[in-house]
Amino acid sequence: MQSDLSTSQFNLADLRQWLDEQSKQLGFDSLRVTDTELGEATEHLKEWLAQGRHGQMEYMERHAQLRSDPNLLVPGTVRVICVTMNYLSPQINFDTEWERLGQVTEAVVSIYARGRDYHKVMRNRLQDLAKCIENKIGKFGYRVFTDSAPLMEVELAKKAGLGWRGKHTLLLNRESGSTFFLGEILVDIPLPIDGEQESHCGTCQACIEVCPTQAITAPYQLDARRCISYLTIENPGAIPVEFRSAMGNRIYGCDDCQLICPWNKFAQRSELPDFAQRHGLGNAGLLELWSWTETDFEKRHEGSAIRRIGYSRWRRNLAVALGNALASGVEQDAIRSALSAALDNADPLVEEHIQWALGQH
Template sequence: MTSSPTLSSFDQANLREWLDEQSRQLGFDGLRITDTHLGDASERLNQWLAEGKHGQMEYMARHAQLRSDPGLLVPGTVRVICVTMNYLSPEVHFDQEWQRLSEPTQAVVSMYARGRDYHKVMRNRLQEFAQMIEKKIGSFGYRVFTDSAPLMEVELARKAGLGWRGKHTLLLNRESGSTFFLGEILVDVPLPVDQEEESHCGSCQSCIEVCPTQAITAPYQLDARRCISYLTIENPDAIPVEFRKAMGNRVYGCDDCQLICPWNKFAKRTALPDFAERHGLGRASLLQLWSWTEDEFERRHEGSAIRRIGYSRWRRNLAVAMGNALTDSGVPEVDKGLLREGLISALPKADTLVAEHIQWALDL
């Protein structure tokens, strides 16, 4: 990083007001600032890794030391500007999300993934924000991140005062629940830091009780290996048989712990068109998505976070959901026939991963 500019207390107060205003104009919904000291968070991370609860997310263990201190990631860093960006689009309603989960032939895609890839949206705006700051105060050292580096984003945002850790381990905010993305600008400017926020979960354990696979093993303890979001997105292998029935019709991610959280009655809608639903992902049936060729998958998910898992994992997840629908007594026989026909016709050309899940679905 370069040497940072010197700011008087008057300049800092005015700068903070300006930062808040500019961040809102760029589409960010919250901004707080913290230092780089993470306390015992790195110890808790190391314990979680030692217990293998990260599953096959080897990148988390590989860069564990860097996660413990942003100053190691970007030398010279003394402050972290943390921001949030709401992603809940106007067409999403929680009661309808619960309803879709009870309709076995419908495909459920996590709410955050139905629009553009948030990595691209936030990174571009964070970069623009940093450049605006540079024009305002002069040359300074910085780097922008959004889920793109070994950085303990949730812990930094919590420490900055953007919310508190819910018992599901997500960040919660009194004004907007948990339906937002996080981003950071690491800077070498000693800006005033904000106060942490107290926890407001109380005795509520709704997120723990609703988890389909009991992945939240205790308050603030998540075993990723059991989590449907991990199983359908990060896991590159076969989905363990013991979790397949619990997946239901969830084909990419899982929102149950957010849908049930009382604080999400305050979830704010986004005004950004980037996060609007694309290709009917909030209304598609399993058979509609199953009918996509690999070319269609690549084309329809261009600019989407979903594209990263690839066509094979996508089909793997759909095959499990289709198998679950075949065993549901509420699904009409004609629909089961169509599902079975779709699975059988795809089997000869399926790769090993998908074929194993198709066969499982047909053998139920």
């Protein structure tokens, strides 16, 4: 990656200011710039991996060295342009989200996943931003990323001043809480660097206390193996029995640590139609989703981040939630009938979770 330009051909400070304007026009909510030095974060990553807290996310360990230095990922990188994009659609109400967690026959899908796949939305707009830069200054070296490469996105965003790392390990800022996506452009242009923000979590422990599986083992320490988001999305195998009851009716991800966070009182709404809820995922029932065939799953999740977990994991998650509904004593006959009817055609992973679910009454 190498620019055809010398820095004398344009004013870097003016270019930096222009980037703010262009990013807003493309739908990004904030933009900051940092260098590639990650300091202590690389040691923290090594310790986290050594403790096995990444679970079966083998790619985390496989690409650990690349994560430690963006210049190894894209040679020639000297700066990282970091952006945020809010995803909270106007229909979302946090009080309603809490209420649905108590409605055991309702299916709860993490808010960020109810619209279009953010990878595609962010990547396309980052590519547009890079092309705008190219049109302004000529050819330069760059690559765009959004949760799609061995890159320590949260650490880079924190270093760039987009926010501070909350005790749940997510990025927080005072303007929009934590309900935003992150994206990056690695560039070979020596842009001015922005400063970091101070942390504003203080003595608050709400995210730690609310976690259903105690996955936040201490402030700023997350054990992915216990996290419902990991268990329902990244985990390819059986969900450990000790965490199934705590999952409740969460079938894809978990938002509890964000819902409880006081800073999300300031969460900003997104008017982008891409992030609007699709296919009734904000108010679907467990039995309704259980009735979907694999064709239904593929069709209705087309263009969605959910599709990548596949039909089997989707059914696995639903089976656990249906078992938890059985344990509460509601709709016993309908749920038992639906689960039993699915046994003959279930693959071994789903069958094991159905059998567990049928034992919950």
